[in-house]
Amino acid sequence: MAAACPPLLLAALLLAAAAATSALTDDVLALVVFKTGVSDPSGRLATWTEDDDRPCSWPGVGCDARTGRVTSLSLPAASLSGRLPPALLRLDALLSLALPRNNLSGPVLPNLLAALPRLRSLDLSSNRLAAPVPAQLFAQCRYIRAISLAHNQLSGYIPPAVTSCASLVSLNLSSNRLAGPIPDGLWSLPSLRSLDLSGNELSGSVPGGFPRSSSLRQVDLSRNLLAGEIPADVGEAALLKSLDFGHNLFTGGLPESLRRLTGLQFLGAGGNALAGELPAWIGEMRALERLDLSGNRFAGDISYTIANCKNLVEVDLSRNALTGELPWWVFGLPLQRVSVAGNQLHGWVKVPEDAAMALRVLDLSRNAFSGEIPSRITAFAGLQSLNLSSNSLSGQLPAGIGGMRLLEVLDVSANRLDGTVPPEIGGAVALRDLRMGRNSLTGGIPAQIGNCSSLVALDLSHNSLTGPIPSTMGNLTSLQVVNLSQNKLNGTLPVELSNLPSLHIFDVSHNMLTGDLPNSRFFNNIPDSFVMDNSGLCSSRKNDSCSAVMPKPIVLNPNSSSNPSSQATSSAPSNKHHKKIILSISTLIAIAGGAAIAIGVITISVLNRRVRARAAASRSAPATALSDDYLSQSPENDASSGKLVMFGKGSPEFSAGGHALLNKDCELGRGGFGAVYKTVLRDGQPVAIKKLTVSSLVKSKDDFERQVKMLSKVRHHNIVALRGFYWTSSLQLLIYDYLPGGNLHKQLHECTEDNSLSWMERFDIILGVARGLTYLHQHGIIHYNLKSSNVLLDSNGEPKVGDYGLAKLLPMLDRYVLSSKIQSSLGYMAPEFACKTVKITEKCDVYGFGVLVLEVLTGRRPVEYLEDDVVVLCDLVRSTLEEGRPEDCIDPRLCGEFPMDEALPIIKLGLVCTSQVPSNRPDMGEVVSILELVRSPQDSAEEELV
Structure with missing residues (x-):
């Protein structure tokens, strides 16, 4: 018979068993309370029930094999939402807590580490946790080794107490709103x-x-x-x-x-x-x-x-x-990606015979390289992107390019290349982006171009190409952007072009094309600017007269009023059912029965002769002043005091006379500050000229120059670059990069369903605008006038913010001037503009951005006027969400082709940005972080600790 257990030992065992049972019951209750404290739309916690004695089989729960206590809780990407439940603090045996990539909100529990003394790893990344990081969070670090609070909305300073966490191995606080200094002593943490x-x-x-x-x-x-x-x-x-x-x-x-x-x-x-x-x-x-x-x-x-x-x-x-030459090791090391773009390197590009062949991306653009493109470069069979643009390279494009089967991007634009487009180009079957514009290429477009089945963007503009557009281009069903402008192409547009379903830019302006446009939704609605200056090109479906496609230019006075009555010679009749008729000078003379018309014709002829004569004389003059050759004649213009300044590279002269610089037919649009025109520099680069109409409000010459030069230093992928300016006391011009994709307003509100922006394009536009505004704010520039018509698109559809910082040109920042002059589009203006006591800050841009976000997602205008009502977009979206109909907030042209899990947080972000209280709106840096999180949430698995 076994010996009896001593009474004291038996009592101890019973007490231990009771304590373990009690602790285990506490774990079950804590997890059940946790479940009730969060929203679980995907049902990940459905099997968590208080009827179970042990939670160890529940999803996401791990237990100690000996004691049965809960030691780990891991629920990544479980769609949980709500505030972080305090019930977690009762799981005092936890070693690891991982709740990343959910929608948990509210503050971090201040006593989290103190209440979980055994915790080794904490991961709350990629949630919506807000408020400052609690100062007492790190007061009792104990055994914590890994902390990740990344990709949240935490604010305030990094608590200095973090430097007391001696066991800490990994700390990730990235992508939050933390401010202030880095705590002293952080580098001394021993682990x-x-x-x-x-x-x-x-x-x-x-x-x-x-x-x-x-x-x-x-x-x-x-x-x-x-x-x-x-x-x-x-x-x-x-x-x-x-x-x-x-x-x-x-x-x-x-x-x-x-x-x-x-x-x-x-x-x-x-x-x-x-x-x-x-x-x-x-x-x-x-x-x-x-x-x-x-x-x-x-x-x-x-x-x-x-x-x-x-x-x-x-x-x-x-x-x-x-400076200097390209170092030999660029080709001598097993490099995969090399970029030296935007420097002052010069000389020949030399590729040694024994070059390593690992290159995948090579960017030598925007330097001063000369000579021919080395044929040896085609030996890099793995090359995927080659950018040699904006140099002084000459000669022909190597025919061996066609053998580069992995090449996706080839950009040799803005050089001095001659010869033809090699037919071998058709062998580069992976090409997505081919740019050879602004060179001196001759010959025809090879039919083999139709073999580049992956081509998305094609730019052969500003060359001397001749012959017809090959019908094989109709095979390129992925084409979105085509620019063949400023060449000598002739013949008709192939009917096969109507097979291109993704086309949204097809610019063949300034050629010698004839005949009808292809029959497709795109070509039936093609903007006139894409086909202008092709005297024989027309569209019977649009009932266009071939002679009216490119009207004969008429010189306008740039200082004249924008009042239509003062521009009667170039304005269309107000009745929209009347066709705009522009008569050439010879026609006017033929029908001139009245003396007034004859005098007008003679006056225009005299002015045009004077323009041509002075243009010839100006070629030998210094390019420090913009002479009257580039402006209409006006006694108000003081040419001697005019000053033209160009920033960086670019010819300080224009390639055409006044009729091209400030001609109404070249007008791109009008805004609160003035009209914008398109023209071309001597080097063939198109630019946009903004003629300011706020001369009476503009600062002095010195202040104007100082402010404009400050704006010229703004350089960002998502901001329109300011190239130069022109000044007289009565006329101010700003010179910007020209963007062929038009503005966002037209893309949203004037495109057909087939040409509507896709979900990915809309997301990229929102993110790009956010990044551009963040850059401006980081450099102390408030936009004041953000709206869809001030967001321009380049040939790739990339967004660029324009019209920034112009309010600083005014002598005083009067909010009523701003609201009437700059913020001319109702719906984007932040409410603080109406209150004298509220300071105007970057948060007014955040408000306009929020409206823009909702406009992009819904496809609706910020304010819509109905027969007996006015619909404000922010209010409409907010009420629709409150009624539980988020899908009704999305542009119906997307036809369900969008992920609601991405769309919904962006809609909510837009509403937060349009808060009536400025302090409730996030900063643009925070907006970018949120958008990046929505686009590509980071999978941050728990780091293995040694």
Whole structure:
């Protein structure tokens, strides 16, 4: 018979069993309460029920095999929403808590780490957590080793107490709204290996104090507002493998201590204001695989010692002031991606016979390279993108291009190439983007172009191509953008072009084409600007007269009023059923029965002769003034005081006379500040000229120049570049890049269903505009006039924000002037414009952006006037959502071809941006983070800790 258990031991066992049972019951209750505290639309928690004694078989729940206690809770991307439930604090045996990629909101629980003393890993990334990070969160870190609160909406400062978390190995607070400085002592955490603070609004200088004993492997401080110099002792952290300081406000040079990081694999410092020469000691960083120093002010030659970095895969030195020749190691190392675009490199592009063949992307654009394109470059069989645009390359395009079967992008535009488009181009079957515009190409468009079945964009404009457009282009069913303008093409447009379903730009203006347009929805509604100056081209379906396609130019006085009565000679009759009739001078003379008409004709003829005579004389004159050749004659114009200034590259003269510069037939549109016209520079580049109509409000000449030169420094992918300006006391012109895709307003409200923007295009436009506005705000520029007509599209459909910062040209920022002059489109104007006591800030742009978002998604105008009602878009969308009909907020032309899980958060974002209270609207940087999260939520699996 077994010995009896001692009473004291038996009592202890019973108490332990009771305690374990009680704790297990607490875990069940805590999880059930957690379930009731969140919304679970996908039913992931359906099997969680209080009837179970043990939760260990529930989805997302893990238990200790010995005690049965809940030790892990993992519910990634479970569609959970609601505030973070306090019931989590009762799971005091938790080792790991992972709830990433949900819709959880509210603040982070302040005592989360204190209540879960055993917690090792915390992942709440990619939710909607808001409010400042609680100061007491890190007060009792204990055993925590990994924390990720990335991709939320957290604000405030990083609590200094985080530096007491001695066990911390990984800290990720990226893509939030955190501001203020980086806490001192962060680098001294003994176990810290990975730190990601990117995508916030952190400011101030980066503290030094990197210890030699540091365990750091990865540091990412990119996309903040950090300033000053990069810490001189950063190289003391000898174990670093990835270091990213990119897209901040850093100045100075690269600290020499970096040369000690012989194990560093990625160095990112692009998008700052770093200067000086590229240090030769970069070659000592032998493990380097990726180097990004783009968008700085580095000067001098590119060091040959970089060739010592034998593992380099990617190098981006673009947008600096580098000089000298292209270094040999570009082709000598097994590099896959190289960009030196936007520098001052010159000389020949030499490809050695023993070149490595690993290149996938090569961008040498916007430099001063000369000579012929080396035929050896076609030996790079794996090349996917080749950009040689905006150089001084000459000769012919190598025929071997056709053998590059993986080539997707080829851009050789804006060079001095001659010869023909090689027929072998048809062999590049993967080509999606082919750009050969602004060269001196001759001959015809080869029929083999029809073999490039993947082609999306084709630009052969501004050449001397002849012959017909090949019918084989009708095979290119993916084509969206075609620009064949400014050539000598003849014949008729092939009927096969009507087979192109995705076409939204087809510009054949300024050629010698004849006959009818193809019969398709696109060509039946093609803008006249795409077919102008083809005297024999017309459309019987539009009842167009061939002679009316390109009216004979009439010189207009740029200082004349925009009142139609003052432009009677060029205005169409107001009755919309009457056809616009523009008569040539010879016709006017033939029918001139009245003396007034005859005098007008003679006056115009005299002015045109004077324009031509002065244009010939001006070719030899210095290009510091815009002479009367480019303006209509007016006693108010003081040509001697006129000043033309061009920024950067570009000819300071225009290729045509006054009739092309400020001709009503070249007018692109009108706004609160004035009219915009299209013209062409001497080098063949089209530009848009804005003639300001606020002369009485414009600042003095010096202030005007100062402000315009400041705006000229704005350089961003999603912002229209200011190229130059012209000044007299009575006339001011601003010169911008010309964008062929028109404006967003026309794309949204004037396109047919077949030509309507797709969901992806709309999303890209919203994100691009947000990025552009973020850039402006980071540089202290408020737009004041954001609306769909001020969002322009380039040939690829990329959005670019225009008309920015013009309010600063006025002597005083009067909100009533702004509301009447600048904010002329009702519906976009923030409510604070109506209140004298509320400060006008960047938040007024956020309001206009919110309206724009709703306009893009719904396809409706910001304000619509019905027979007995006025519909405000913001109110309509808000009420529709409240009624539970989110699908009714989407443009019906999308026909269900959109993901509601992307559309719904963007609709809500638009409504938040249009809050009546400015402080309730997010910053544009926060908007970008939210949109990027919606577009591509990050899968951040729990990092394995050692």
